[in-house]
Amino acid sequence: MAKAALFKPAVIERRSVPLAVISPKPGDDHMKLYYTPGACSLAAHIVAEEEELGLDYEKVDLKSHRTETGRDFYLINPKGYVPTLELDDRTVLTENVAILPFLADRRPDLGLAPPPDSMDRVRLLEWLGFITTELHKSFGPLFHKSAGASEAKNKIEKRLSLIDGKLAGVDYLMLGRFTVADAYLFVMLTWCGKFGIELQHFAELDAYHDRILARSAVQKAMGDEGLHEKMLAAE
Numbered sequence: 001m002a003k004a005a006l007f008k009p010a011v012i013e014r015r016s017v018p019l020a021v022i023s024p025k026p027g028d029d030h031m032k033l034y035y036t037p038g039a040c041s042l043a044a045h046i047v048a049e050e051e052e053l054g055l056d057y058e059k060v061d062l063k064s065h066r067t068e069t070g071r072d073f074y075l076i077n078p079k080g081y082v083p084t085l086e087l088d089d090r091t092v093l094t095e096n097v098a099i100l101p102f103l104a105d106r107r108p109d110l111g112l113a114p115p116p117d118s119m120d121r122v123r124l125l126e127w128l129g130f131i132t133t134e135l136h137k138s139f140g141p142l143f144h145k146s147a148g149a150s151e152a153k154n155k156i157e158k159r160l161s162l163i164d165g166k167l168a169g170v171d172y173l174m175l176g177r178f179t180v181a182d183a184y185l186f187v188m189l190t191w192c193g194k195f196g197i198e199l200q201h202f203a204e205l206d207a208y209h210d211r212i213l214a215r216s217a218v219q220k221a222m223g224d225e226g227l228h229e230k231m232l233a234a235e
């Protein structure tokens with residue numbers, strides 16, 4: 001076969017539906033966030049509260065994979081994990097790196113994510129990719145008390161120390177303002193104490209955590225997930 005035929009570029013059909021058609025504007029949102037208190041879905045919850053989107057919420061028990069209304073969560077999201085965002089057309093969106101910018105784009109005026117066509121947006125994706133693969137996933141062995149927990153803890157501390165350096169002299173991860181990347185990172189920081197990772201040992205992270213914690217949307221989301229009561233009970 002001739003080489004030219006082998007390397008003939010595939011014809012890509014452009015059939016994607018414009019975002020504006022899929023998703024309603026703020027005010028008439030009827031999306032539902034499936035969440036588990038204190039899990040990574042808290043980031044999406046915070047973002048939705050920042051935007052006052054008025055989402056519906058349904059709690060998921062990750063042990064039984066049942067929702068609070070008794071439904072089999074695997075039938076809603078076959079991946080079986082939160083966050084899961086059900087759009088008003090009943091299609092389902094998964095993955096923090098997709099859900100967080102998607103939610104941010106409901107209120108572009110708030111600047112929780114930079115505009116889609118900008119280099120800043122690429123930088124946001126760089127942060128989200130780093131947080132999800134290098135940090136979030138590293139907590140797995142700690143939560144599951146599985147082999148490799150100590151290596152995972154070392155890796156998390158190494159990654160946090162890199163982030164700590166980036167936070168010197170600035171209040172947020174990028175652009176000098178709160179973005180969805182801060183919401184995501186914040187959730188990971190709330191997990192650290194459970195595993196003996198002390199934020200006080202870093203130059204910036206403790207104050208950064210407290211700065212995000214003080215936001216009213218964060219207080220609201222955490223309060224609605226019952227996390228304040230849990231914290232008080234742990235004291």
Ligand SMILES: N[C@@H](CCC(=O)N[C@@H](CS)C(=O)NCC(=O)O)C(=O)O
Binds near residue numbers: 081094
């Ligand atoms: N790749 C997914 C992972 C989400 C994830 O790990 N969710 C955890 C809670 S933080 C979960 O629901 N785990 C339950 C399970 O995997 O069954 C994302 O980034 O959104």
